[in-house]
Amino acid sequence: MRIGITCYPTYGGSGVVATELGLELAQRGHQIHFISYSQPIRLTGPQPNIHYHEVEVSRYPLFDYPPYDLALATRMAEVSELYDLDLLHVHYAIPHSVSAMLARQMLAAKPRGRRLPFVTTLHGTDITLVGLDRSYLPITRFSIEQSDGVTAISQYLRERTLREFDILNRIQVIYNFVNCDIYCRDKQAAERRAEFANAEERVLVHLSNFRPVKRLLDVIEIFDRVHKKIPSKLLLIGDGPDRSQAEWLAVQKGIHDDVVFLGKQDRVNEKLPMADIMLLPSQLESFGLAALEAMACEVVPIATRVGGVPEVVEHAKSGFLADVGDVETMARYATDLLSDDTRLREMGKAARESAQSRFCTSTIIPQYEEFYRRVLGS
Ligand code: GMT
Numbered sequence: 001m002r003i004g005i006t007c008y009p010t011y012g013g014s015g016v017v018a019t020e021l022g023l024e025l026a027q028r029g030h031q032i033h034f035i036s037y038s039q040p041i042r043l044t045g046p047q048p049n050i051h052y053h054e055v056e057v058s059r060y061p062l063f064d065y066p067p068y069d070l071a072l073a074t075r076m077a078e079v080s081e082l083y084d085l086d087l088l089h090v091h092y093a094i095p096h097s098v099s100a101m102l103a104r105q106m107l108a109a110k111p112r113g114r115r116l117p118f119v120t121t122l123h124g125t126d127i128t129l130v131g132l133d134r135s136y137l138p139i140t141r142f143s144i145e146q147s148d149g150v151t152a153i154s155q156y157l158r159e160r161t162l163r164e165f166d167i168l169n170r171i172q173v174i175y176n177f178v179n180c181d182i183y184c185r186d187k188q189a190a191e192r193r194a195e196f197a198n199a200e201e202r203v204l205v206h207l208s209n210f211r212p213v214k215r216l217l218d219v220i221e222i223f224d225r226v227h228k229k230i231p232s233k234l235l236l237i238g239d240g241p242d243r244s245q246a247e248w249l250a251v252q253k254g255i256h257d258d259v260v261f262l263g264k265q266d267r268v269n270e271k272l273p274m275a276d277i278m279l280l281p282s283q284l285e286s287f288g289l290a291a292l293e294a295m296a297c298e299v300v301p302i303a304t305r306v307g308g309v310p311e312v313v314e315h316a317k318s319g320f321l322a323d324v325g326d327v328e329t330m331a332r333y334a335t336d337l338l339s340d341d342t343r344l345r346e347m348g349k350a351a352r353e354s355a356q357s358r359f360c361t362s363t364i365i366p367q368y369e370e371f372y373r374r375v376l377g378s
Pocket residue numbers: 011012013014015017092123124125126153176208209213284285286287288289290307
């Protein structure tokens with residue numbers, strides 16, 4: 001198939017999923033065309049069957065708000081025509097599904113008009129935060145309803161979308177995935193870990209875009225409590241609005257030297273296996289891709305019992321779940337686990353086993369291929 005993929009190319013779960021999906025589909029022989037305003041962060045270097053088309057948004061003094069959605073729609077239609085795309089797959093409804101809808105209309109209106117179906121994958125904040133804003137809700141609902149196929153990355157998100165958007169179309173759940181051959185505890189992990197921690201220290205990790213929904217300050221609070229009892233380091237992967245507040249909190253608590261801000265990383269698979277535990281104390285997660293990637297690397301997630309996270313992390317088996325803001329309980333789970341080497345390794349293995357058996361690429365990618373075939377009516 002020839003598939004156009006559009007996503008936010010920046011540091012965020014939906015862009016990561018879209019890029020990894022494109023890479024996996026390309027490996028299976030599909031022609032993948034990424035259409036976006038910059039190259040997705042996990043798209044590093046040239047790869048067979050992968051093409052990238054940049055969307056240029058021209059600036060004009062009149063445009064206080066340059067119309068990216070329109071430039072995107074134009075580029076989508078152009079690329080679809082030039083490369084004879086079978087369909088467009090957009091990740092994150094706003095504004096991508098609106099642009100895809102316009103591109104579909106543009107191609108249909110041509111003299112020898114042709115069908116260009118589009119699939120929308122809902123990721124989370126496009127529904128739970130942004131989508132419920134009154135200024136976006138009607139257009140988001142409309143573009144979802146207009147989609148030729150809609151998928152959601154968890155049951156939670158599917159149900160919430162159906163309930164709050166009162167949407168008529170079918171929404172299929174296709175879970176996020178992880179490539180367990182790439183995400184694993186490789187031999188080099190121990191060497192890399194030695195750069196940050198000595199042999200007696202434990203390593204905790206957090207990976208996100210440091211937005212308020214991730215509750216980065218809770219990560220520091222939890223680590224502070226763990227650090228008082230167990231020699232340890234905290235690795236923070238990512239960057240975003242809450243970084244400087246977190247840095248200050250670490251300074252106030254006197255743990256700044258043991259909190260390492262690694263910044264945005266594109267090879268997360270090389271960083272995660274250095275850790276023993278991942279902290280994900282989010283206010284809300286429709287899925288929690290970071291937890292899944294950690295699990296594949298035998299890193300035990302300690303997360304909040306919110307959104308779709310309980311569909312990914314099984315409490316006391318493949319990780320631990322607690323209430324939002326309950327830093328005491330999360331710190332206790334971490335301290336207890338880090339004090340028991342055998343349990344820590346057993347749970348790490350159970351986490352990987354769960355990631356492998358339920359969310360591996362070999363299970364999930366064929367579900368997307370089947371979904372596309374259905375949308376194309378073949
Ligand atoms: O919150 C983020 O990390 C970014 C956001 C996005 O859409 O880019 O993530 C959402 O999609 C991820 C990939 O499907 C999910 O793993 C996250 O749980 C979801 N975030 C929220 O629901 C807050």
